[in-house]
Amino acid sequence: MSVLDALSRELGEARVGSSPGMDGRVRPGSGEELAAALRVLAAGGASAVVRGSGSWDALGHPMPRARILLETTGLLGEVQVDGEDGVAHLPAGASVSSLGEHVRKETGGAWELPFDPASSSSTLGGCLATASPGFRFGHPRDVVLGLEIALATGERVRCGGRVVKNVTGYDLAKLYVGSLGTLGVIEAAWIRLLPAPEKTECWWVPLADPSQAVEPARLPSARAAAWLSAGLAREIPKPGAGMILELAGDAPAVAADAEFLGRQYAADPTDPAGLGLVRAMRGKDPGVRVRVSARPSKLKESIAGLSNAGAEILAQPARGLVWAFASDEAVVEVAGSAGDGFLVEAAPLAVRESRELFGENPALRPLQAALKAQYDPAGTLNPGRFAGRI
């Protein structure tokens, strides 16, 4: 019996179908079905590409061994929003935008879901698996309290919990977040919500020198800060390089910071829609998109190097993040020496086949391979996708 037949028998025909370029796809509708699907795949020696909404399909090395598409968008289990405690239990398959709306509604606008992905269709599971940094909320790992995971061998496990402070056992949530679905499939998560700000304003700060963007990006009420090179700035549209800055918080604090921006940087209020356009740029795919980690003091030097390689730049100055958008792979070479690490987020197939896309310490490869071997000994989940092609 083929793996697809076995999946049909185990989960029902409605859960299994065809997928272009693959042998087929399976879309479990619950954690139990997900675990059952993984057991079938493991028993059949098959491998799967784990996929949420598909916003990050171009991330990672190609996976020729994986012939089944495992879609997580059917994982739409229990939603539980605790407005008294400021936490929520959310299913991995739901879109972040729909969950965010649900949280707002359930809490009367008092709390918000701390994710702002590039695509409105991004699933919670996808945001966590890619650890994709948004503009407003920093690293996703910092708001994950607990996870429910289906391991490659079909066991359903959990780590962490629903409380805001917890050192009970290993913090496996940190390991799973950002592991690109190579160690397990996220079913659901307990997320720490953030109080909705009393006041929000958007400002445009004209700054040709990105190193000067660090100070305003560190203002107490600065929630989102994106510095754009001239080419990208024109898309929002602004006449030259500068930073779009979202201030959020208590009204007096926002007013004080806004006054400072106007006085010190000749900044002007701007349409908040501009931030949405910038957010969407994160999904822009001009050929090669590389994320570089660059500490604030090295920002100017890092951006200069990447720009010289023909890249347009989007940066979060205070968080030490730079995105370079370029039409050819020369920018990847530069990224290696432009900061403290890099990740090629999108690139043509040939580049993803030939280059290492995860610019991190090669000395860690044995440890990372050991982790993969422990959690996914048969290489069932996204085999070859991650750093070092594990």
Place this chain on the structure above:
Amino acid sequence: MTQGERVRPGIGELLGSPADDRRIAFEGAQGISPWQARFILLKGTNPLFRRGRLGKLLRYPRWVATSQHQRNDMGPSSNSSSLEAALRDVVGSDQVLTRPEELFVYEADGLTHHSARPRAVILPATTEEVARVVKACRKHEVPFVPRGAGTGLSGGALALADGVIIECARMNRILRVDPGDRFAVVQPGVVNADLSKAVLQHGLFYAPDPSSQQACTLGGNVAENSGGPHTLKYGTTTNHVLALELVLPDGNVVRLGSPTGWPAGYDLVGAVVGSEGTLGIVTEATVRLTPIPERTETLLGIFPDVVSACRAVGAIIRSGLVPAAMEIVDRRTIEAVEASVYAAGLPTDAGAVLIMELDGPAVAVGVQAERTQALALAEGAREVQVARDEEERQRFWRARKGAFGAMGRLAPDLYVNDAVVPRRKLPEILEAVCAIGDKHGLRLSNVFHAGDGNLHPNISFDRRDADELARVLKAGKEILQLCVEAGGVISGEHGIGTEKRDYMGLLFSDDDLDAMKKLRAAFDPTLTCNPGKLFPTTRFCYEANPKARGYDQVPLG
């Protein structure tokens, strides 16, 4: 409402210098109780202090006589003498401790009713020495345990199975401070509060501030993912560690993470922080520094009972305010504090006090403090005092920070439990916790991080009374069960160590624990790095026979 001067390290300085702290603790008791004496010893971070003052402390034979340690000494063997020679070759003879009076101080950490004498204690000074020590231990198949200041409260720094302690006290340098990029690179033996003092001149501080911050070290903080009163706003250690240098259990040295905190591969820093020293030995940490807020307001709410104080915490959280800290001190603790050298002028007729601290931009904090004050009064506070200056702020905090020291007056030993519940369940849980203490006839008091839902039921007892010790442990387990049933967890900041390893099953299934063991196996397949911690071992029921320690001898992992 006045503006308090904002100097974050000031809180830690309430207790004065470590030496003053020790003096205070000495003065606070009639002679040295076992708990206090061990705590004082454990708080020493300078090996010279430990070794130089040891003789003085050992003049108190009562403690020595009552120490119920697990005797690991297997007697001389060619294996141990060969290992000892190898270790002396690495660090020099004077940095290898093997005499009983030297090992005595390392038999326990802050969880004094768990003890195990190490085979030896090694004090390396460099990463290379740590790596060579680890390799020597592996070669001789002897387990090893990293140790900071020994202030941990879960038995995590005990050397089980005749192991060697690798003490990081000599690796105590701040290697680099980068105020522009807001990070510091430190060795593991740097004392937590010393880092904040060192970066104060740059207008920065290191946010995690465990109660033992005057003594505990950053290496230990990383191992335990330490929290503290200001976790509510600033997060725990894991939110402030960017990169690590780690000696793996096979002796190889790796660097994890980056100064920006955005690794491209697996988040190994996140996995190592809080792993209780079981995945390797941290020899260098790059930590985030935080700007000192422009303004701080500290409020002291005086409540008729602890339940109404808990309700006030819930109301403040629901309102969307994020105070820097919200700490509750109950009546029994207030009485102990007010009778001690830590007396802060708290009303002893209060059922509880709630310390509320807000910080941030000057223009916002005043308004937040007023809202907080109104919420506390609405929930039944009979009075809310606002610190008029830094001196008064320190007075408020003295009641909180001095609580554990003050409890030394109540009994020779103190069992500090640690669990977390959803914040909205605090009122009912606190009532139930107190009922458990009463049921077992125990002196139970509460001083805890209410804003995080992180309980610390403290039981004062005398471990020489076997019946009382058994009741303490039984109550401890019941409290943990209660918290788990309420949707909570069994540790918020002390870790599992040996203390709670056999309670992990209250929260996690076998499959959950197996998933954790996979992480352990990837780092330490031979299970030689701090064995016997965190995972259930057991066939014996600890509380049924607290003296039965046979399970420490079974294979550990």
